Amino acid sequence: MKNFTSIYSKREGLKPPELYEYFLDNFWFKAAGMENEIINEPLRGRHKADVVIIGGGFTGLSSAYNIRRRFPHKKIILLEGACCGYGASGRNGGFCVATSLIDRDLEDPDARKENLNVSLHGIEQIKECIDVHGLDCDFKENGMLDVAMNDVQVKIMQEECRVLREWGLDVETLYGKELEKEIKSPRLVAGLKTKQGAILNPAKLARGMKKIVEDMGVEIRERSVVTRVVPGKIHHVDTELGEAKTPAIVIATNAYSHRLGFFQNRLYPIYTYVIATEPLTSAQWDAIGWQNRQGLSDYRTLFNYMIPSIDGRIIIGGSDVKYYHNDGIAPGNNKTVSREILKDLVRWFPCLEGIKVDHAWGGPTATTLDQTPSIDKETL
Numbered sequence: 205m206k207n208f209t210s211i212y213s214k215r216e217g218l219k220p221p222e223l224y225e226y227f228l229d230n231f232w233f234k235a236a237g238m239e240n241e242i243i244n245e246p247l248r249g250r251h252k253a254d255v256v257i258i259g260g261g262f263t264g265l266s267s268a269y270n271i272r273r274r275f276p277h278k279k280i281i282l283l284e285g286a287c288c289g290y291g292a293s294g295r296n297g298g299f300c301v302a303t304s305l306i307d308r309d310l311e312d313p314d315a316r317k318e319n320l321n322v323s324l325h326g327i328e329q330i331k332e333c334i335d336v337h338g339l340d341c342d343f344k345e346n347g348m349l350d351v352a353m354n355d356v357q358v359k360i361m362q363e364e365c366r367v368l369r370e371w372g373l374d375v376e377t378l379y380g381k382e383l384e385k386e387i388k389s390p391r392l393v394a395g396l397k398t399k400q401g402a403i404l405n406p407a408k409l410a411r412g413m414k415k416i417v418e419d420m421g422v423e424i425r426e427r428s429v430v431t432r433v434v435p436g437k438i439h440h441v442d443t444e445l446g447e448a449k450t451p452a453i454v455i456a457t458n459a460y461s462h463r464l465g466f467f468q469n470r471l472y473p474i475y476t477y478v479i480a481t482e483p484l485t486s487a488q489w490d491a492i493g494w495q496n497r498q499g500l501s502d503y504r505t506l507f508n509y510m511i512p513s514i515d516g517r518i519i520i521g522g523s524d525v526k527y528y529h530n531d532g533i534a535p536g537n538n539k540t541v542s543r544e545i546l547k548d549l550v551r552w553f554p555c556l557e558g559i560k561v562d563h564a565w566g567g568p569t570a571t572t573l574d575q576t577p578s579i580d581k582e583t584l
């Protein structure tokens with residue numbers, strides 16, 4: 205058994221697999237104590253399994269969890285190139301929300317409602333998993349506040365509020381003093397407050413799910429980069445040190461999928477970045493309000509958001525979303541974007557001028573060409 209630090213440190217002279225960054229300054233990893241986590245042994249030798257799952261993020265882990273619950277006697281092997289939670293799942297903004305309550309890119313209102321319902325069901329599933337297994341991931345169900353900065357955004361917000369009420373959701377629009385009770389920023393003119401939604405430490409969620417799934421009998425192999433999949437009636441999965449044969453396979457490799465030749469014309473990797481400030485003083489917290497500590501997102505794009513951490517920092521993501529040439533996989537930090545995020549934070553809260561950034565990181569996540577979920581009907 206090796207732990208995280210020894211695998212990815214210069215001391216041992218080992219390099220991480222080509223797929224990954226050498227060093228990732230991720231606050232969530234640190235707060236989850238990943239430096240001391242045990243990383244499982246790689247797959248070695250020849251194996252057979254009923255199901256092989258490639259990727260140990262939320263998609264792979266929840267596939268393992270649900271397949272195992274339904275088929276308790278099937279042999280399931282999950283292969284993860286680095287360690288569970290090393291991809292977007294352990295790096296993200298910490299929002300557990302029905303992302304963009306209304307999918308504005310979808311024209312069909314029924315499809316929009318269906319999207320929302322699937323998303324809300326996802327939140328319920330996460331809550332259930334946390335409750336049933338006592339998973340500690342700093343989950344706080346504080347709701348969500350979408351904020352508008354100008355008249356155009358206010359119109360979008362009001363329309364969103366009307367539709368969500370029609371669909372039976374408990375939402376409220378806030379202006380002036382009412383908005384100031386939630387958050388004090390000269391930049392904001394209105395807000396849409398929603399009860400649904402939580403914040404959490406995503407790395408703790410992923411590492412916690414790893415343990416749950418292992419306890420259920422799923423074999424998890426970390427440091428096992430899959431180098432090749434030969435599809436067939438029996439699929440052949442190669443890793444650097446081993447191989448597995450299986451009739452059923454789950455590709456849960458998100459932004460890295462094209463490297464294995466999957467979904468090349470359907471998905472592309474985009475990079476989004478996050479910073480964690482130093483902990484705020486209580487005077488700073490008083491100055492900015494935010495007493496209910498809910499997730500905040502604005503209407504500029506999907507990717508401008510912030511949450512408070514349980515130790516009093518602001519975790520904020522946004523500014524530029526990056527696409528690198530030829531679906532490139534880039535390092536997990538972009539200093540130019542980090543600086544822009546910090547500037548953005550000070551525009552939100554001028555009283556935080558001079559605040560220090562303790563951690564800055566980011567990562568790739570896959571998106572579909574039209575930014576909506578996609579299921580190939582032929583495979584249904």
Ligand SMILES: Cc1cc2nc3c(=O)[nH]c(=O)nc-3n(C[C@H](O)[C@H](O)[C@H](O)COP(=O)(O)OP(=O)(O)OC[C@H]3O[C@@H](n4cnc5c(N)ncnc54)[C@H](O)[C@@H]3O)c2cc1C
Pocket residue numbers: 223258259260261262263264283284285286287288289290291292293294295296297298299300301303428429430431456457458459460461464475476477478521565566567568569
């Ligand atoms: C910076 C950032 C902020 C975000 N903020 C939010 C947010 O606040 N809320 C939200 O809901 N979503 C957010 N997202 C998106 C969310 O994190 C992802 O949609 C989600 O984590 C995807 O999970 P996944 O399991 O599909 O992919 P991943 O977590 O990326 O997992 C894929 C796994 O596959 C492994 N892998 C890849 N190739 C191979 C291979 N060849 N062999 C073996 N293993 C391999 C990787 O190591 C990785 O662990 C954010 C994403 C980023 C990057």
